[in-house]
Amino acid sequence: MAEIMDISEAVRNYVQDGAAVALEGFTHLIPFAAGHELIRQRRKDLTLIRMTPDLLYDQMIGMGMVRKLVFSWGGNPGVGSLHRFRDAVEHSWPQPLATEEHSHAAMANAYQAGAAGLPCAVFRGYRGTDLPGVNPNIRFIRCPFTNEELACIPSIRPDVTIIHAQKADREGNVLIEGIVGVQKEAVLASKQAIVTVEEIVDELQPPSPNAVVLPAWTISAVAAVPGGARPSYAHGYYRRDNSFYIAWDEISRDRDRFLGWVRENVLDKHTAGAPAG
């Protein structure tokens, strides 16, 4: 059952060094504040899992916390490269980064398989491409009924999934709205889940009986962190700070400038909150 606590306590309690952690969010609701707490607490040797590692994972990779990245698209959307990710892959800075590379369809299916308690995901994909040649976790099986060759990858079962959402009630039930991405699947696939929210309310009041609600018993910890997705956005609360995504291209190009930015905007901030910009 979800316990309401502050984000530093949630990270201390549930994220160990060496853990496989998914901080999910598909452009929307990216849990930046929670990720920054991981940076402040100096977690290391992490396996990070995410379909679209963007600025947050770029920051964590650049801080030397990440041993392995499982991903399907590693860029700054609409802007270009992730320079810290590239520096790690191309020059092993600040340390070598192992990668397990997939496509979006594969990872979406693998989270769903994890949520469904299955060992693997089966889908139509990857055939004729070079990805199976560089990722031994991409295999093929034949449909026992039609003989069609289908792609198969292991389900994703993170040790900890961390997401950001709009609201929780005082029992820890969580409401997610807008572009909901793969967050429900990522939480249900995980052993432990931490959710940061814009606000904790008396009544959740989902707008429809079919709204995306994560019940309290699927979550380990809920923390109120207003603005916790910035510079990403929270539908109904604040907009995406596109100018920061553009500015990140310059900030992250240079190692020293990057480290200075993290020191000023993450490490020297004692309370979890939005980064400048």
Added chain:
Amino acid sequence: MTYSTPEMMTVAAARELSNHDVCFVGIGLPSAACNLARLTHAPRITLIYESGTLATKPKALPLSIGDGELCDTALNTVSVPEIFRYWLQGGRITVGFLGGAQVDRFGNLNSTVIGAYDRPKVRLPGSGGACEIGMSCGEIFLILQHHPRSFVSHVDFVTTLGHGRTGRERRELGIPTKGPTLLVTDLCIMRPDAETNEFRVVSVHPGVTREQVQQQTGWPVQFADTVAQTEPPSPHELAVLRSLF
């Protein structure tokens, strides 16, 4: 009215889309072309983005694939597993619209690495949706700026299967979708040859010579028997395109 070569490219791509299309839209040039079509000759086209937004009608071009504008103007927003399983893999998409860092003569796309995979010269973002978009959409339209570094005889990595290294791989693998049927660049329009699946120039943009096309292409480029000249952008097409930025 004067126009830039990227504008010519976007307009030429937009013209290929129709009201009947259900289009899986990549960010950047594909998104500009698809929305230009929607706001000019194809108002009933259905645009789907991989963030889960169905039948979306953005007023301004989104920077990312998941900007709030896409959700705010969509008929419905579904989860990412649903978009890939039911809508893409389920066969509900007529056209996938993709760009990439490298393309070869058979329309194979690389968006993964330049150089060797284990020691890349440039680590690119990777597949994202592109790998299965190439497999499950009815057909694929490609849009890339013409440059010898991008139009290469051999892509460093096949991220998205076009017609394969031999031009025949889709048939050999039993993949029933058409694959790439159109390649629009800032210089010309190319389509695959009916026999070999090699992309040939079918139309050059105004003011572009065959020599220019060859200079920017990293293989001996073929021209169709009759090569048309692309109609320049109309003032209306340009005005609508510019209003999106």
